[in-house]
Amino acid sequence: MSGGVEWALHCCVVLTAAESPVPAARLAELHDVSGSYLAKQLQSLSRAGLVRSVQGHSGGYALTRAPELITVLDVVEAVDGARPAFVCTEIRQRGPLATLPEACTTPCAISRAMTVADSAWRAALRAVTIADLARDVTADYGPDTFAGIRGWLAAPSGDD
Amino acid sequence: MSGGVEWALHCCVVLTAAESPVPAARLAELHDVSGSYLAKQLQSLSRAGLVRSVQGHSGGYALTRAPELITVLDVVEAVDGARPAFVCTEIRQRGPLATLPEACTTPCAISRAMTVADSAWRAALRAVTIADLARDVTADYGPDTFAGIRGWLAAPSGDD
DNA sequence: ACTACTCGGACAGATCCTGTCCGAGTCAAG
DNA sequence: CTTGACTCGGACAGGATCTGTCCGAGTAGT
Numbered sequence: 001m002s003g004g005v006e007w008a009l010h011c012c013v014v015l016t017a018a019e020s021p022v023p024a025a026r027l028a029e030l031h032d033v034s035g036s037y038l039a040k041q042l043q044s045l046s047r048a049g050l051v052r053s054v055q056g057h058s059g060g061y062a063l064t065r066a067p068e069l070i071t072v073l074d075v076v077e078a079v080d081g082a083r084p085a086f087v088c089t090e091i092r093q094r095g096p097l098a099t100l101p102e103a104c105t106t107p108c109a110i111s112r113a114m115t116v117a118d119s120a121w122r123a124a125l126r127a128v129t130i131a132d133l134a135r136d137v138t139a140d141y142g143p144d145t146f147a148g149i150r151g152w153l154a155a156p157s158g159d160d
Numbered sequence: 161m162s163g164g165v166e167w168a169l170h171c172c173v174v175l176t177a178a179e180s181p182v183p184a185a186r187l188a189e190l191h192d193v194s195g196s197y198l199a200k201q202l203q204s205l206s207r208a209g210l211v212r213s214v215q216g217h218s219g220g221y222a223l224t225r226a227p228e229l230i231t232v233l234d235v236v237e238a239v240d241g242a243r244p245a246f247v248c249t250e251i252r253q254r255g256p257l258a259t260l261p262e263a264c265t266t267p268c269a270i271s272r273a274m275t276v277a278d279s280a281w282r283a284a285l286r287a288v289t290i291a292d293l294a295r296d297v298t299a300d301y302g303p304d305t306f307a308g309i310r311g312w313l314a315a316p317s318g319d320d
Numbered sequence: 321a322c323t324a325c326t327c328g329g330a331c332a333g334a335t336c337c338t339g340t341c342c343g344a345g346t347c348a349a350g
Numbered sequence: 351c352t353t354g355a356c357t358c359g360g361a362c363a364g365g366a367t368c369t370g371t372c373c374g375a376g377t378a379g380t
Contacts (some may be wrong), residue, residue: 001245002337009270010251023357032254036340043359056347059357072273085161085245091170094192097312099301109296110169113232117284124277136269141259152257162368183326196371203328216377219326 004041005079007033009133011042012075015051016067016134017146018153021060026153041079048078067134073125086114162240164201167193169235169293171202175211176227176294177306178313181220186313201239208238227294233285246274 011027024042028035042061045051050070051061063070088111092099107115137145171187184202188195202221205211210230211221223230248271252259267275297305 003247003249004338005246006249006251006270013270021357025357030255030257031251032258033251034339037338039358040339040360046358053358054347055345055357055359057349057354057356058347061358072270086165087163089163089166091166091191091193095190097190097308098192103301106300109293109300110166110173110232112296113285113288113293116288117281120284121277121281124280125273128273128276133269133273136272140266140269141263148257164369181326185326194370197369199327200329200370206327213327214377215326215328215375217323217325217379219378221327 001076002080004037004044005076007031007038008041008045008075008079009072009130011038011061012045012050012063012067012070012130013133013137014149014153015061015063016130017150018062020058021054021062022153023060026060030149030152044079045075048074050074050078063130067130070130071126072128072130072133073122075130076125084115084118086111086118088114161236164197164204165236165239167191167198168201168205168239169232169290171198171221172205172210172223172227172230172235172290173293173297174309174313175221175223176290177310178222180218181214181222182313183220186220190309190312204239205235208234210234210238223290227290230290231286232288232290232293233282235290236285244275244278246271246278248274 010031014027014030015022024039025035027042028038031038042051042053046053046061049064052064053059053061088107090104090108092108093101093104106112134146170191174187174190175182184199185195187202188198191198202211202213206213206221209224212224213219213221248267250264250268252268253261253264266272294306
């Protein structure tokens with residue numbers, strides 16, 4: 001899995017605390033990661049419709065809907081693509097003992113097993129929302145965590 | 161996921177039908193894939209202890225244990241590695257609002273969600289064995305399928 | 321003892337992920 | 351209204367991993 005998924009998820013959780021749009025550079029500073037590369041992940045989120053981008057002065061990124069309506073799977077698929085990890089090459093239709101194409105109406109047994117596992121993985125990620133993550137963060141680090149983030153986002157750059 | 165996983169799984173199913181060791185080149189011919197590259201996957205299976213390799217004349221690969229005792233997860237981990245897809249970079253400990261290391265006794269919420277999904281994926285793959293796949297193949301293509309494979313494996317090369 | 325066949329690990333090429341840059345567009349201020 | 355500065359968006363290199371190939375070490379049979 002692409003490492004940018006982690007950045008994108010953290011950004012979504014942080015955006016939960018911000019009312020006004022947050023620039024990519026500021027999110028990068030907060031997480032101490034490459035701003036140029038984080039921009040790419042945010043673009044993916046924008047294309048997927050999870051965040052909206054506001055250009056110009058005092059622009060940035062903001063969530064398009066309530067964090068309860070954004071699942072972790074949404075973010076993962078936006079950044080990493082919705083393609084399943086396993087892709088069947090249909091090698092059963094190749095070689096000297098190839099099965100005829102008309103007999104391949106259903107996916108092969110290996111493909112089916114992989115699809116089941118992939119569905120289980122996606123279901124687990126779909127069951128967790130950004131709001132759930134934010135709640136867990138509050139439970140882990142205290143109720144003032146998001147207040148601190150909100151204050152830092154509002155403060156001018158260079159403050160730490 | 162590495163594409164060689166599909167080849168390795170097909171090979172394991174085929175090896176179910178063979179009593180004597182099967183050379184990598186013959187497995188490659190049966191599936192119409194690169195023999196040199198398939199050899200690499202079989203080496204991974206050998207290192208993982210799923211198959212044993214017999215060198216010299218009339219050598220090849222054979223399963224080390226009953227197909228009921230080899231899970232799809234075993235093959236996937238042997239070829240692709242047992243490392244989970246998501247690796248937490250601990251970016252919560254970086255940046256101006258970094259959480260102190262002593263407060264990070266448990267994985268962060270994002271990492272936990274990913275671990276749950278990864279466990280579900282692995283559980284689904286662990287629930288399917290090579291014997292299950294072989295049974296499905298028989299159900300899909302008829303009871304004579306493995307007899308045909310066994311005959312082809314025993315026949316001299318160049319026969320199709 | 322020889323030969324032929326097998327596996328095993330070392331060696332290039334291709335593809336994707338990571339990281340960076342600059343231009344188009346936009347809002348705020350003067 | 352003009353200016354300016356700030357923002358996103360897509361196009362451009364570098365690196366790592368996956369894909370594919372090759373030849374040598376070892377072994378069983380002749």
